[in-house]
Amino acid sequence: MAFPVLYTLYMSVHSWFASSLTSPEFVGLANFRRAFLDDERFRNALWLTVYFTALATVLQLVLGVALALLLNRPFRGKGLVRSIFLLPMVATPVAIALVWMMMYNPTLGVMNYLVGLAGLGPYKWVSNAAIVVPALAVVDTWEWTPLITLITLAGLATLPLEPYESALIDGASAAQMFWRITLPLLRPTIIVALLFRAIDCLKTFDIIYVMTQGGPGFASETLNVYTFQVGLFYFHIGYASSLLVILFALVLGVSLVLIKVRRGSW
Amino acid sequence: MHVLRKWSILCIVLALALVSPALAQQFNWQQAKGTQLRVLLNKHPWQAAIEPHLKEFEALTGIHLVAEVYPEDQFRAKVLVELTSGSSSIDVFMSMPAQEGLKYMRAGWLQPVDEFLKNPALTAPDYHWNDFLEKTREAMVVEGKLVGPPIQVENTSLMYRKDVFQKYNVKVPTTLDELEAAAKALNGKAMTDDGQPGFGIVARGKRAAATSQFAAYLHAMGSTWIGPNREPMFNNEEGVKALEFYGRMLRSYGPPGSENNHWYEASSIFSQGKAAMYTDANSLFPVIEDAQKSKVVGKVGYALFPRGPKGQYGSTVASWGLAMPKSSKNQKAAWLFMQWATAREQVLAVQSEKGVLGARESVWKDPKGLTKVPADLRESLTVGSKVGTPLWNPPVVAVAECRDAIGAAIVTSIQGGDVKTAANKAAADVKRIMAETEKK
Numbered sequence: 001m002a003f004p005v006l007y008t009l010y011m012s013v014h015s016w017f018a019s020s021l022t023s024p025e026f027v028g029l030a031n032f033r034r035a036f037l038d039d040e041r042f043r044n045a046l047w048l049t050v051y052f053t054a055l056a057t058v059l060q061l062v063l064g065v066a067l068a069l070l071l072n073r074p075f076r077g078k079g080l081v082r083s084i085f086l087l088p089m090v091a092t093p094v095a096i097a098l099v100w101m102m103m104y105n106p107t108l109g110v111m112n113y114l115v116g117l118a119g120l121g122p123y124k125w126v127s128n129a130a131i132v133v134p135a136l137a138v139v140d141t142w143e144w145t146p147l148i149t150l151i152t153l154a155g156l157a158t159l160p161l162e163p164y165e166s167a168l169i170d171g172a173s174a175a176q177m178f179w180r181i182t183l184p185l186l187r188p189t190i191i192v193a194l195l196f197r198a199i200d201c202l203k204t205f206d207i208i209y210v211m212t213q214g215g216p217g218f219a220s221e222t223l224n225v226y227t228f229q230v231g232l233f234y235f236h237i238g239y240a241s242s243l244l245v246i247l248f249a250l251v252l253g254v255s256l257v258l259i260k261v262r263r264g265s266w
Numbered sequence: 267m268h269v270l271r272k273w274s275i276l277c278i279v280l281a282l283a284l285v286s287p288a289l290a291q292q293f294n295w296q297q298a299k300g301t302q303l304r305v306l307l308n309k310h311p312w313q314a315a316i317e318p319h320l321k322e323f324e325a326l327t328g329i330h331l332v333a334e335v336y337p338e339d340q341f342r343a344k345v346l347v348e349l350t351s352g353s354s355s356i357d358v359f360m361s362m363p364a365q366e367g368l369k370y371m372r373a374g375w376l377q378p379v380d381e382f383l384k385n386p387a388l389t390a391p392d393y394h395w396n397d398f399l400e401k402t403r404e405a406m407v408v409e410g411k412l413v414g415p416p417i418q419v420e421n422t423s424l425m426y427r428k429d430v431f432q433k434y435n436v437k438v439p440t441t442l443d444e445l446e447a448a449a450k451a452l453n454g455k456a457m458t459d460d461g462q463p464g465f466g467i468v469a470r471g472k473r474a475a476a477t478s479q480f481a482a483y484l485h486a487m488g489s490t491w492i493g494p495n496r497e498p499m500f501n502n503e504e505g506v507k508a509l510e511f512y513g514r515m516l517r518s519y520g521p522p523g524s525e526n527n528h529w530y531e532a533s534s535i536f537s538q539g540k541a542a543m544y545t546d547a548n549s550l551f552p553v554i555e556d557a558q559k560s561k562v563v564g565k566v567g568y569a570l571f572p573r574g575p576k577g578q579y580g581s582t583v584a585s586w587g588l589a590m591p592k593s594s595k596n597q598k599a600a601w602l603f604m605q606w607a608t609a610r611e612q613v614l615a616v617q618s619e620k621g622v623l624g625a626r627e628s629v630w631k632d633p634k635g636l637t638k639v640p641a642d643l644r645e646s647l648t649v650g651s652k653v654g655t656p657l658w659n660p661p662v663v664a665v666a667e668c669r670d671a672i673g674a675a676i677v678t679s680i681q682g683g684d685v686k687t688a689a690n691k692a693a694a695d696v697k698r699i700m701a702e703t704e705k706k
Binding site for chain 2: 127
């Protein structure tokens with residue numbers, strides 16, 4: 001397990017164009033300097049990674065918790081509805097991406113028809129540089145909201161009843177109970193769900209690569225997609241390793257912050 | 267006695283001299299008998315068409331073939347990894363010189379075949395190298411050296427709806443100006459089966475994928491990728507004009523979202539009857555003429571790519587070919603295979619049986635060669651492959667990286683951005699990439 005990580009670290013301080021006959025050359029931190037100072041595509045990718053992650057996790061969090069609260073009420077067919085909600089999560093991301101790509105197709109797709117019914121559009125969806133990231137975040141949200149719902153439902157099941165009873169006696173409204181009791185008690189659970197999704201979103205590759213390959217232009221090229229291009233299409237193995245180290249640091253940083261928040265130290 | 271011997275020697279020499287042309291006719295296909303040859307093939311229509319015939323090669327030569335087939339991505343990776351490792355046992359592999367030729371040649375991995383071709387002991391007299399269409403031969407040359415014979419050829423050409431052009435009385439464009447006029451005239455006109463309107467033109471717009479077809483516009487406009495002094499040239503006045511033209515066509519008369527269209531999306535739109543014209547590789551004709559999926563079967567014309575303002579030809583000539591690694595220990599047998607696979611008989615077979623677009627002129631003149639190919643494709647292909655340019659890719663080592671950089675400028679143009687700035691930025695990027703990857 002340690003070898004790939006250590007080898008990536010080792011390669012990240014080298015320059016190696018894999019198809020030439022020269023061996024890797026030690027360049028120190030030059031790759032990192034280049035990434036942050038000279039590489040516009042990297043800075044663009046870094047920003048898009050953060051943008052996509054923030055957008056997708058917030059959407060999923062709000063929808064996921066709302067759905068969990070709805071599903072937590074007793075109603076007929078609850079089990080069936082719960083199972084159906086889990087379906088997107090178990091489908092293959094590549095298949096999901098292909099289906100959404102057809103739905104988003106501006107000429108032949110169904111999405112423009114649907115928004116047309118509401119008197120909106122037509123949009124170019126993933127072909128429009130301005131909305132491609134939100135459009136991709138929608139796909140990720142469709143796929144992963146159920147995970148947040150699932151975790152939140154588990155959290156809801158463990159909530160103690162006493163605080164609600166006292167609140168009822170004190171005459172609290174439903175909204176007050178939600179904001180003052182449910183949400184604070186759910187906080188650790190929600191942060192765990194958030195942690196899972198944030199790490200995953202930072203690393204998202206399949207749906208983006210299948211749907212846009214980072215396009216149009218570089219408008220949806222996140223760090224992972226860019227690194228893939230640099231390493232496996234351009235064969236700059238050393239530079240790609242440096243980019244991976246940066247992505248690793250980013251994921252690690254976000255995880256540490258969230259873990260701190262969960263422990264309530266902040 | 268002495269005199270007699272002298273005379274007899276002279277007689278033998280004379281006799282041999284007279285007989286040798288006859289001997290040459292009897293080309294020795296068995297000269298590498300018993301060799302085992304490892305051939306790497308990319309999953310491709312040519313591979314599918316030639317595979318049933320491989321037994322004939324083994325029977326003719328006594329060479330044992332071990333053919334391995336991989337899907338394109340794995341195929342390219344496999345060849346690259348084996349050649350990089352230096353311990354490759356590949357004898358022959360399918361290759362597109364415009365894609366990887368310069369990289370492989372500079373790395374010293376390719377065995378040029380010029381000497382094999384010139385050697386009458388190794389090349390059959392009826393091979394007729396000059397029968398290959400002029401620019402397909404050129405497409406197989408890297409840094410002045412011949413990599414191998416071409417096996418399949420394709421040109422960027424103009425595919426158009428014959429019925430639509432006739433219905434609205436529009437002339438088939440032969441120049442870029444006429445191309446734009448036709449796109450303008452037909453955009454929004456009814457053209458699908460159920461009378462729905464379609465677009466004037468469709469073409470690829472996705473970053474790197476678009477560059478190989480944009481190449482036709484670039485060259486017709488009178489520019490090219492890299493100048494003679496190895497400096498980027500596509501950002502000169504003509505190049506910027508070509509970029510503006512391509513972007514304007516797709517933005518004004520093309521489907522929305524062109525900037526994410528690869529050939530798959532573009533050909534879907536065209537074969538659904540939703541566009542009047544489509545510029546892309548003519549080797550896509552099986553998709554357009556597929557009765558199962560296409561709604562425009564039999565309605566499409568295949569024309570030469572329109573010419574530029576000064577009459578320049580834009581048609582690109584892309585060739586898949588066969589190549590042999592320098593590391594191969596069976597080069598003689600490898601050359602025999604390359605030669606057999608591209609001999610007239612085999613080219614005629616794969617073209618007539620599976621519609622694989624071959625590179626031999628004589629096959630295109632043979633009525634049998636046309637059975638699986640739309641009739642007007644013959645003319646545009648044979649003319650295009652004589653007058654076109656093999657430079658469908660920038661002639662650099664880091665092709666993929668440069669295509670991404672140039673593709674970004676194409677996307678900017680489709681989006682209606684500042685083309686000149688984008689072109690200059692792409693040129694600066696290409697210059698930097700070349701400096702990084704082409705160190706001597």
